[in-house]
Amino acid sequence: MAKIVLLLGLLAITCTLAIAYEPSPLQDFCVADTTSSTRVNGLACLDSKLVQANHFSFSGLHVTGNTSNPTGSIVTPVLVGQIPGLNTLGISMARIDYAPWGLSAPHFHPRATEILTVLEGTLFVGFVTSNPDNRLITKVLEKGDVFVFPVGLPHFQRNVGNGSAVSISSLSSQNPGVITVAKAVFGSNPSIANDILAKAFQIDKSVIDQLQANF
16 A cells, blocks of 8 residues: 555656646647737647748847846846747856846745856845745856756845956746846835735835835
């Protein structure tokens, strides 16, 4: 009986792992048909006879992004929305530009692990593990260094060099999603009641009101 229970447990774990990420393609490709009204987990496939090379390409990743914003960073995404041919392939990438002391604010990707490579500059990066430890793991990265942010864990990048910085990230989903922690908590629509946030953060409601006003 114990062996049966163990086997069932292992089977359940295996099945969970098998469906936790995007399934393997069942054809050569499934270029996203952005005009289709069909709703699936992903995007409907364009007729393969209509597929062209431009469905698999993107131009502009060499262009420096405009970092003139409050955080001093900007993301140039290369997801399925930019390359329809990524549909069902479970991979994407992004360029991140940082002004001096620019910050990619704490955020997480609900559907993807991220591997980041520094192309120029020096970045201070880190992520926080899940409850109950909530351990902060950080490292200073120089040009050519690589760092991994595990799926679903909040993480950040900050430019700590003297000039601008650039990094490239690869992500294990065609559509990794991004949830910026501060915006999600203080800028939700509709807003989370200030008494709920005041109790959660153990601060006065007036402080919550001020924080929500920023988003």
